[in-house]
Structure formats: structure tokens, C-alpha cells
Amino acid sequence: MNPAFDPERFRREGRAVVDWLADYWAGLEDRRVAHTVDPGDVRAALPVAAPEAPEPLAAVLADLDRVIVPALTHWQHPGFFAYFPASTAPPSILGELLAAGLGVQGMLWSTSPACTELETHVLDWVAELLGLPPRLSSRGAGGGVILDSASSGVLVALVAARERATAGRTNAAGVGAAPAALTAYASGDAHSCVEKGVGIAGLGRDSLRRIPVDSAGAMDTAALERAMADDAAAGRRPCLVVATVGTTARGGIDPVAAIAAVAARHGAWVHVDAAWAGTAALCPEWRAALTDGADAVDSWGTNPHKWLLVNFDCHCLWVADRGALINSLSTKPEYLRNAATESGAVIDYSDWQVPLGRRFRALKLWLTLRLFGAEALRQRIRDHVTWAAWFADRVAADPRLVLLCPPSLSLVCFAATGGDAATLELLARINGAGEVLVSHARVADRIAIRLAVGATLTERRHVEGAWRIINAALAPPSAAEAAP
Amino acid sequence: MNPAFDPERFRREGRAVVDWLADYWAGLEDRRVAHTVDPGDVRAALPVAAPEAPEPLAAVLADLDRVIVPALTHWQHPGFFAYFPASTAPPSILGELLAAGLGVQGMLWSTSPACTELETHVLDWVAELLGLPPRLSSRGAGGGVILDSASSGVLVALVAARERATAGRTNAAGVGAAPAALTAYASGDAHSCVEKGVGIAGLGRDSLRRIPVDSAGAMDTAALERAMADDAAAGRRPCLVVATVGTTARGGIDPVAAIAAVAARHGAWVHVDAAWAGTAALCPEWRAALTDGADAVDSWGTNPHKWLLVNFDCHCLWVADRGALINSLSTKPEYLRNAATESGAVIDYSDWQVPLGRRFRALKLWLTLRLFGAEALRQRIRDHVTWAAWFADRVAADPRLVLLCPPSLSLVCFAATGGDAATLELLARINGAGEVLVSHARVADRIAIRLAVGATLTERRHVEGAWRIINAALAPPSAAEAAP
Numbered sequence: 001m002n003p004a005f006d007p008e009r010f011r012r013e014g015r016a017v018v019d020w021l022a023d024y025w026a027g028l029e030d031r032r033v034a035h036t037v038d039p040g041d042v043r044a045a046l047p048v049a050a051p052e053a054p055e056p057l058a059a060v061l062a063d064l065d066r067v068i069v070p071a072l073t074h075w076q077h078p079g080f081f082a083y084f085p086a087s088t089a090p091p092s093i094l095g096e097l098l099a100a101g102l103g104v105q106g107m108l109w110s111t112s113p114a115c116t117e118l119e120t121h122v123l124d125w126v127a128e129l130l131g132l133p134p135r136l137s138s139r140g141a142g143g144g145v146i147l148d149s150a151s152s153g154v155l156v157a158l159v160a161a162r163e164r165a166t167a168g169r170t171n172a173a174g175v176g177a178a179p180a181a182l183t184a185y186a187s188g189d190a191h192s193c194v195e196k197g198v199g200i201a202g203l204g205r206d207s208l209r210r211i212p213v214d215s216a217g218a219m220d221t222a223a224l225e226r227a228m229a230d231d232a233a234a235g236r237r238p239c240l241v242v243a244t245v246g247t248t249a250r251g252g253i254d255p256v257a258a259i260a261a262v263a264a265r266h267g268a269w270v271h272v273d274a275a276w277a278g279t280a281a282l283c284p285e286w287r288a289a290l291t292d293g294a295d296a297v298d299s300w301g302t303n304p305h306k307w308l309l310v311n312f313d314c315h316c317l318w319v320a321d322r323g324a325l326i327n328s329l330s331t332k333p334e335y336l337r338n339a340a341t342e343s344g345a346v347i348d349y350s351d352w353q354v355p356l357g358r359r360f361r362a363l364k365l366w367l368t369l370r371l372f373g374a375e376a377l378r379q380r381i382r383d384h385v386t387w388a389a390w391f392a393d394r395v396a397a398d399p400r401l402v403l404l405c406p407p408s409l410s411l412v413c414f415a416a417t418g419g420d421a422a423t424l425e426l427l428a429r430i431n432g433a434g435e436v437l438v439s440h441a442r443v444a445d446r447i448a449i450r451l452a453v454g455a456t457l458t459e460r461r462h463v464e465g466a467w468r469i470i471n472a473a474l475a476p477p478s479a480a481e482a483a484p
Numbered sequence: 485m486n487p488a489f490d491p492e493r494f495r496r497e498g499r500a501v502v503d504w505l506a507d508y509w510a511g512l513e514d515r516r517v518a519h520t521v522d523p524g525d526v527r528a529a530l531p532v533a534a535p536e537a538p539e540p541l542a543a544v545l546a547d548l549d550r551v552i553v554p555a556l557t558h559w560q561h562p563g564f565f566a567y568f569p570a571s572t573a574p575p576s577i578l579g580e581l582l583a584a585g586l587g588v589q590g591m592l593w594s595t596s597p598a599c600t601e602l603e604t605h606v607l608d609w610v611a612e613l614l615g616l617p618p619r620l621s622s623r624g625a626g627g628g629v630i631l632d633s634a635s636s637g638v639l640v641a642l643v644a645a646r647e648r649a650t651a652g653r654t655n656a657a658g659v660g661a662a663p664a665a666l667t668a669y670a671s672g673d674a675h676s677c678v679e680k681g682v683g684i685a686g687l688g689r690d691s692l693r694r695i696p697v698d699s700a701g702a703m704d705t706a707a708l709e710r711a712m713a714d715d716a717a718a719g720r721r722p723c724l725v726v727a728t729v730g731t732t733a734r735g736g737i738d739p740v741a742a743i744a745a746v747a748a749r750h751g752a753w754v755h756v757d758a759a760w761a762g763t764a765a766l767c768p769e770w771r772a773a774l775t776d777g778a779d780a781v782d783s784w785g786t787n788p789h790k791w792l793l794v795n796f797d798c799h800c801l802w803v804a805d806r807g808a809l810i811n812s813l814s815t816k817p818e819y820l821r822n823a824a825t826e827s828g829a830v831i832d833y834s835d836w837q838v839p840l841g842r843r844f845r846a847l848k849l850w851l852t853l854r855l856f857g858a859e860a861l862r863q864r865i866r867d868h869v870t871w872a873a874w875f876a877d878r879v880a881a882d883p884r885l886v887l888l889c890p891p892s893l894s895l896v897c898f899a900a901t902g903g904d905a906a907t908l909e910l911l912a913r914i915n916g917a918g919e920v921l922v923s924h925a926r927v928a929d930r931i932a933i934r935l936a937v938g939a940t941l942t943e944r945r946h947v948e949g950a951w952r953i954i955n956a957a958l959a960p961p962s963a964a965e966a967a968p
Contacts, residue, residue: 002562002940002941002943003860004573004793004864004940004941005509005573005574005940005941006574007506007507007509007510008506009574010502010505010506010509010574010577011502011503011506013574013578014498014499014502014505014506014574014577014578014581015498015499015502017578017581017582018494018495018498018499018502018581019495020582021494021498021581021582021585021586022491022492022494022495022498023491024585024586025489025491025494025585026491035596035597035598037597037598039593039597039824039827039829039830040601040829041597041601042597042598042601042602042605043601043604043605046602046605049609049612050606050609050610050612050613050853050854050858051853051854051857051858052857052858052859053857053859054854054855054856054857054860055854055855055857056855057578057855059854060850060851060854060855064582067598068598068602069598071596071597071598071601072586072588072596072597072598072599073588073594073595073596074588075587075588075589075595075596076586076587076588078486083589083595083819086587086588086589086841087587088584088585088587089488089489090489090490090493090494090497090498092584093494093498093581093584093585093587094497094498094501094541096580096581096583096584097498097501097502097505097577097580097581097584098501098504098505098548099580100572100576100577100580100581100795100848101505101508101509101572101577102505102508102556102560103559103560103570103571103572103577103795103796104556104557104558104559104560104570105559105567105570105796109523110557111557111559111567112519112555112556112557112559113519113521113523113525113526113555113556114519114521114526114551114552114553114555114556115556117524117525117526117527117555118526118530118552120527121526121527121530122534125533125534126534128533128534129534148632148839148841149838149839149840149841150840151838151839151840151841152838152839155684155838159683159684162686170686170688171683171688171689172683172688172689172690173688173690173691174659174660174665174666174686174687174688174690174691175658175659175660175686175687175688176658176659176660176662176665176688177688178660181658181660182658191817191840192815192816192817192820192840193815193839193840195815196813196815196838196840199643199655199656199812199813200639200643200684200685200813200838201684201685201686202646202654202658202659202685202686202687203658203659203686204654204655204656204657204658204659204660204661205655205656206656206657206658207657207658248817248819249818249819305841309488311584311587311843312587312589312841312842312843313839313841313843328683329680329683329684331676331677331679331680332676333675333676333732333925334733334924334925334926334931335567335732335733335923335924335925335926335934336676340523343523345523345524346523354633354635354636354639354680354684354838355632355633355635355636355677355797356633356634356635356675356676356677356680357570357632357633357635357789357796357797358796359795359796359797364584366544367544369534369535370534370535370538370539370543370544371538371539371540371541371544372538373535373536373537373538373539374534374535374536375536375537376487376538380488439819440818440819441817441818441819442818442819447818450819456486456488456489457486457488457489459486
């Protein structure tokens with residue numbers, strides 16, 4: 001038996017870890033949602049140096065309980081309503097386990113064809129489930145890929161956009177060699193990764209025009225039109241517009257069709273960042289609002305690791321012209337050359353992303369779709385939206401609170417009537433109880449408390465519980481104690 | 485019971501997947517190493533659309549056996565000697581399972597402190613095990629981070645280098661606003677990710693100077709000095725030198741100390757790409773050769789997912805000045821602001837990488853170090869180097885083969901005496917037998933067959949078996965059949 005891999009020991013230890021996780025999930029509701037540690041506490045509990053001799057798994061599991069778990073914010077807790085929840089579930093966890101256990105590399109089709117073809121295939125499945133247009137599927141000139149995050153999706157779209165706008169000149173000779181200064185556009189509420197991306201790709205953060213949003217949190221298309229025209233008139237070259245479907249702060253939805261029409265006049269690439277909200281296009285009743293205009297965009301991305309029970313990382317990016325992406329990112333040194341690539345009949349996904357290597361991430365998406373089935377995944381989203389609407393109604397009816405905007409799908413943004421300081425104090429009191437976790441953002445220049453329904457274990461009673469906790473946080477403690 | 489997560493069902497299905505993987509590993513040696521499918525075979529075996537109703541896990545496991553496994557190249561097979569093996573083992577697989585099962589986000593310290601602190605801590609452990617200088621550890625101004633791949637390590641080092649060379653000007657105003665054209669340097673044998681990175685970061689691939697290597701495959705420092713001086717004299721600004729410790733093609737080791745001395749004269753950032761070979765610095769006998777000069781570099785990266793039994797993805801990057809990285813990549817919108825960040829007492833690793841989100845990858849490295857212990861990990865590397873040396877001796881003594889260079893650690897490069905066509909024919913015959921897989925590269929303008937020892941299950945007998953297979957491939961079949 002090879003000492004590095006004893007299958008019988010793996011069976012035994014694998015079961016122990018599975019059982020540890022099952023116990024963790026079974027006990028989640030009884031924990032505080034958020035950690036209670038101070039900076040340095042975890043490190044202080046760990047040995048200064050790595051062990052020279054082997055330790056038993058039991059020692060590691062004991063340290064998980066002793067050191068690690070108390071220093072986690074439990075993103076899978078049913079009371080987790082912060083940020084956007086990063087929901088996962090057994091099919092995805094087991095898919096990740098399979099990917100790790102198979103240990104194959106999908107950098108080229110030839111290095112493990114199933115890793116590539118399952119990914120292409122499952123992304124066609126998802127595109128169809130979401131109602132994305134056929135041109136984004138692999139049947140035509142487009143297709144989908146799994147990247148780690150929406151940030152990486154924006155970055156590769158930006159690089160492809162930059163190259164398209166300069167006929168490949170910047171990839172070879174640099175952004176400084178572009179015939180005109182390149183500019184990019186996104187709403188003022190777009191995710192911070194757009195700004196990060198234009199910095200990384202060498203356009204410079206100043207080249208990003210932050211277009212104002214209207215009262216619904218959607219990009220003002222007239223303002224976009226003016227900004228693009230002004231840049232073009234000044235001799236600059238608009239190359240990318242990022243439209244957001246479901247902004248982080250409040251779930252605003254940019255008018256993609258109108259944006260694409262404006263962008264087309266300048267030949268700019270249109271990328272849709274539907275990281276969170278895109279998953280809701282599974283449900284026909286919201287599909288039109290979420291995918292309107294998708295037939296005119298160059299790339300469209302969403303994150304099953306947010307609302308589709310797939311563990312991070314799983315960002316699905318579809319492009320209309322895979323050639324534009326590949327031309328920007330391909331490198332083929334001798335050691336990667338192979339007959340399948342040269343036949344032109346295969347996809348090499350390393351040409352669609354920053355890293356060369358890639359693991360078999362399609363497995364977790366495949367298992368999730370098969371073990372749940374599409375209808376159950378739709379029903380979960382519907383439940384979350386229903387519960388969020390119920391919660392928003394309570395907020396709207398309460399004079400101590402302000403509903404800052406209508407709920408967007410499962411996201412509710414509200415504030416204390418007393419202003420930002422009162423809102424931040426309320427936020428601290430809600431989270432201080434330890435039963436729920438909500439986060440904050442800036443919505444129309446006010447601090448908003450965000451309640452985002454979406455965690456795997458969250459049921460209606462947890463949303464009702466969140467409302468009870470908020471009520472308690474609003475009532476002065478002394479008054480509550482004095483109540484009969 | 486919440487239908488999305490039934491702990492008892494998870495126990496049952498988790499065990500089934502663990503058992504399936506144990507069987508897969510137990511049977512690996514009896515499989516052909518490489519897949520035998522044609523483009524499209526996998527997709528043709530899958531349903532056209534996603535299922536609407538749930539399917540049982542057993543159906544998925546059956547499809548793994550029927551569709552997926554035959555279309556894999558088995559990177560964990562004991563006869564896998566291609567590329568650099570991507571070795572994994574139970575501790576890492578179980579660490580990945582734990583990360584998926586806990587499902588926490590480590591984008592900020594505050595979103596799960598253990599995810600950040602365990603990573604910082606374990607990277608200090610590894611830095612010490614490798615003999616990296618204290619300035620790269622978190623105790624001073626530096627520290628380590630886990631990224632997905634060496635490509636991403638090069639990219640973030642490049643962005644930091646670009647910003648340092650322009651005092652942050654390019655991040656804000658773009659590469660076109662740099663006071664002088666920026667240039668980067670790497671040897672002609674450096675990994676393709678350097679070229680990809682300078683393209684993505686907007687310097688342009690033409691800005692990368694490929695410095696010749698000497699007969700040992702190491703960067704010619706005098707040529708580097710000339711290239712940098714020429715660029716500076718022409719008004720360009722050298723900003724980054726990538727030194728490779730263990731080139732992909734042949735394992736060449738650039739003279740890092742000499743390179744750093746040259747780079748210092750131009751204020752250029754020095755990044756060491758020790759993706760594969762760096763792990764061997766665990767062993768004191770090779771440490772000096774692999775880490776010489778590390779006390780003068782700005783960043784140093786290696787991949788435990790290659791030779792340290794950690795499954796992809798796990799690239800460890802250490803930087804001497806974490807501020808330089810953070811200044812280039814940080815974004816802090818309102819929804820990410822928090823008291824811990826503002827205290828300055830914590831690391832927010834989203835500021836060290838392209839994506840915002842991050843999973844708990846430190847767990848798999850922690851489990852690997854603890855369940856094996858450092859000494860067993862060293863012994864594996866020593867064994868691999870010993871077996872590669874034995875194999876190289878056989879090649880050197882055989883008149884039908886040419887040893888193209890002395891073995892570098894566990895990598896042997898050889899060719900057929902008849903020239904490139906004969907070498908490619910030999911490669912096809914070796915791999916055609918299905919018992920081993922080797923790959924090829926270009927070494928000093930000749931096609932080389934590369935035998936890289938490093939797969940988890942590989943034992944001495946498998947290297948001996950590879951030599952027998954190569955012997956059989958060299959002998960004309962008819963002659964072999966005619967032998968008594």
C-alpha cells in the first residue's frame with residue numbers, strides 16, 4: 001500500500017469528516033451567526049511551527065471545534081441575511097469532494113476531456129434554464145465557462161473588450177499604444193470589481209465613468225449616452241459598458257436593452273453583471289426583467305455560488321463570441337501543443353481565463369442540477385422572494401423604519417427614521433443579539449440595513465424571527481423589560 | 485427538516501461518494517492513464533437539457549463511471565509523468581471537503597477571521613519550512629496568501645510592480661499615463677503566464693523581454709543587464725523581472741541573487757516563479773540552490789498543488805511589502821467597510837487578489853502539513869529525485885537516446901538520437917501503450933520528452949516500469965516479437 005494514499009484509511013477518515021460536517025450543519029441554528037473573536041486570537045491558539053511528525057485526524061477535528069469554528073461567521077446559518085448569502089448544499093459539497101478526489105486538470109481539452117465537455121454542456125443547460133439567447137450558448141459562436149468570481153468575469157470581458165476596440169493592438173503593444181484613450185462605463189451602484197478590473201487591465205480607474213442611477217437604482221441611459229458621446233467627441237474610445245442586473249447595495253436593475261443600443265453606436269462591448277439576481281431568471285415570472293436585452297450583449301455572468309446552492313467558487317460567464325476572448329488570452333507554448341487543439345474541434349478553457357490550471361468545477365453544478373432538479377431550485381427562489389416581500393411589508397408599516405426602496409427579489413433595504421447614526425446603532429443592536437446577521441450599504445446617500453434572504457437553511461420562520469429581533473432592537477431595553 | 489440540507493441524508497450520500505473515490509483510487513493502476521475519447525463523445529452521452537425533477541445520487545455515480553471516468557486523463561495515476569504532476573492526497577481532499585462544507589467567505593477578516601488567520605499562519609509555517617527569509621513572513625512588512633495559480637501570482641506581482649514604478653499613477657490614470665514605457669523581463673524559458681500577464685495588465689506582450697538562457701537553462705544575467713540598460717537608455721522604465729526557479733520545459737534555475745542585483749539598479753520588482761521546484765526547498769540539501777537570493781526579492785511563489793500533495797488550487801505567494809500589493813488592488817465600497825478593517829489590525833485578503841470572494845483554502849494545506857508531518861513530505865521529494873536520477877542514468881547509458889540535460893530534481897528530459905521526428909514518434913509509442921503518460925517540450929531547440937516524477941501513487945517500481953515501456957517502444961515491434 002502506498003503510504004500517501006491508503007483507500008481504507010481514506011474511507012474511515014472521509015466518513016469522520018462527513019459526520020463532522022453533518023453535525024456542524026445540524027447544530028448551526030443553535031450557534032451565534034457571527035464570530036466573537038479579536039484580531040490575533042486564532043493565531044495565538046496555533047503552534048508557532050508546522051509539525052515534523054504526523055498527527056491524527058482526530059487532533060485536527062478537535063482543533064476545528066476549539067479554534068476554527070468559534071472564529072467563523074457562519075455563512076450557512078439560517079439567520080444569515082448579510083451581503084448576499086453564499087448558499088451551498090450537499091450536492092455541491094459532494095461535487096467539490098469529487099473534483100478534489102479525482103484531481104484532474106482541465107487546462108486543455110486533451111488533459112481531461114470530460115472536465116471541459118461537462119462544463120460546456122452544463123453551461124448550455126443553465127443558459128437555457130435562465131432563458132439566455134442561443135447566441136450565448138456553445139451551439140453557435142459563443143458559450144459558457146466557469147470562473148472563480150464575477151470579478152474575474154468582468155476582468156476577462158474587459159480584456160476582450162479592450163482588444164476588440166483596438167484590433168488586438170493593446171494586447172501586443174500595451175494600453176499606451178491604443179490609438180485613443182480607452183474608457184469604460186458602469187453605474188454608480190456597480191460592483192467595486194469593475195473599478196478594480198479597469199485598474200488591473202491598465203486602463204486606469206479614472207477611465208471608468210460612473211453613470212448616475214435613477215430613483216429605482218437603474219443606470220440613467222441618457223446620462224450614459226451623454227458620457228459616451230462626450231468621450232468620443234474628445235477623441236477617446238469607449239470600449240466597455242458594464243450593466244448590472246441586481247446591484248449589491250439595493251438590487252437595482254440596469255436597462256440592458258437600452259444600454260446595449262447606446263453602446264452599439266460606439267462599438268463598445270456590453271457585459272452584464274448579474275452575479276446575484278441572474279439566478280432568479282430560472283423563474284419565468286422574473287425572466288423578462290432579468291434577461292431583457294441579453295440578445296444584444298457580448299457577455300453575461302451570474303454566480304450559482306450566491307443563490308443556486310453551489311459553493312464558492314462558481315461564476316458562470318457566457319460570451320457571444322468566444323473567439324474574442326480566446327484571441328485576448330491564449331498562449332500556446334510548445335509544452336501545451338497537442339493534436340486536439342490543433343484540430344480546432346475542442347475548447348481549451350485556459351484560453352478563457354487568467355490562470356492556466358483549472359479544476360473540475362462543473363461537477364458541483366451538475367450534481368446540484370441533478371440532485372435537486374430545476375423545479376425545486378425555482379421554488380426556493382420563489383419562497384425567498386415571498387418572504388422578503390412579507391418582511392418589506394412589515395418595515396413599510398412601521399413608523400420607526402423607512403423602507404428605502406421596494407424590495408428587489410429577496411433583498412430588502414431599510415433604515416431607521418432617525419437618520420444614519422440611528423440606522424448604524426440599530427444595525428449594531430440587531431447583529432449584537434447573535435441570532436441573525438444583516439449588513440449595510442449606501443442607498444441614495446443614506447446608510448441602509450440590508451436583509452438578503454437566500455441562505456440554504458433559512459425558512460419562513462427565520463425571516464419572521466429576524467423581524468421579531470428587529471422589533472426588540474427598536475424598543476428600548478428598559479421598556480421591554482417593563483412590559484407585562 | 486429543511487429539504488435543502490438533511491444531515492442524515494448528507495451522512496449517507498457523503499459516505500457513498502467517499503467510497504466511490506476510495507474505489508477509484510484503489511483501481512487507478514489498472515486503468516489506462518490517458519483518455520480514449522474523441523471530441524464531442526462526452527456531450528453526446530449527456531441529456532440535452534437539465535432535469536426538472538430530482539435524480540438520485542446513484543444515477544450520478546453511475547454516469548461518473550459510464551461517461552466521465554473514461555473521458556479523464558488520470559492525473560493521479562501512478563504512471564502519470566506528464567507536465568508537472570498535480571499531486572493530491574486524502575488530507576487535502578478532506579480539507580477541500582471541509583472548506584466546501586463550512587461554506588464561509590474569507591473576503592474580509594471580519595467575514596470569517598479563522599479563514600484569514602489560518603491562511604496567514606500556515607503560510608508563515610511553509611515559509612519557514614522552505615527557508616524563505618523572515619521578511620517574506622507576516623511577522624514583518626510582508627506575508628503570504630493563497631491564490632489559485634502561479635499565473636495569478638505573476639499577475640498581481642506585475643500590477644504591484646507597475647504601480648510601484650509609477651507611484652500609483654497607472655492604477656489611476658492607466659498604463660498610457662506612465663511617464664515612460666514600462667518593460668518586463670523573464671527568460672526565454674519562463675512560463676507562458678508571464679506573457680499572458682503582461683498582456684492582461686496592459687503593458688502589452690511586446691514589452692516583455694525574453695532573456696536568453698545559458699546551457700544549463702538559467703537566465704543569462706549579463707544579457708538581462710544589457711536589456712535593462714538598453715531600455716533605460718531609451719527612456720523606458722523596467723518595472724518587473726520574473727526569475728524562474730524550475731522552468732517548465734527542463735527545470736532550469738535562474739540565478740536569483742544576481743538577477744536581483746541587476747534589477748535593483750533599475751528599481752524593478754523581482755518576482756520568483758518557483759511553482760514546481762520551490763517545494764523541494766523543504767529539503768535542506770537543495771534549499772540553498774532554490775532559495776538563494778530570496779532575501780532580495782519582492783515576491784516569491786510556489787504551488788503546493790504540484791508537488792506537496794495539495795489539490796489544485798493552491799498557489800502560495802509571499803510578498804516582502806504587503807502594502808504595495810494592497811495599494812494596487814484594494815477597493816472599499818461602503819458595503820465592505822467594517823471596524824476591524826478600519827482598525828488596521830487585520831488582513832483583508834480580497835486586497836491581495838483579483839476576485840473579491842475567497843474560500844477557506846488554508847484548510848487543505850493545514851491538514852496536509854499536520855496529517856503527513858513535514859518529514860514525510862521531505863522524504864517523498866527525496867524519493868522522487870532519487871528515482872529520476874536512476875532513470876536519467878539509464879537514458880544516458882543508452883545509445884538510442886540523448887539525455888538533453890542533467891535531471892533537475894525529479895524532471896528528466898531526453899530525446900531519440902534520430903532527431904525531432906523520431907522523438908515525437910517515440911513519444912506517441914510510449915503513451916500509446918496506456919501504462920504511462922509523458923509529455924513534451926522544447927529544450928535548446930530540440931523536442932524533448934519530459935518524465936516528471938511526482939504523482940501521489942508513483943513508486944520506484946513505476947519509474948522502473950516507465951523505463952521498460954520506453955525500451956519496448958524503442959525496439960521495432962517485429963524485432964521484439966522475433967526475440968526468443
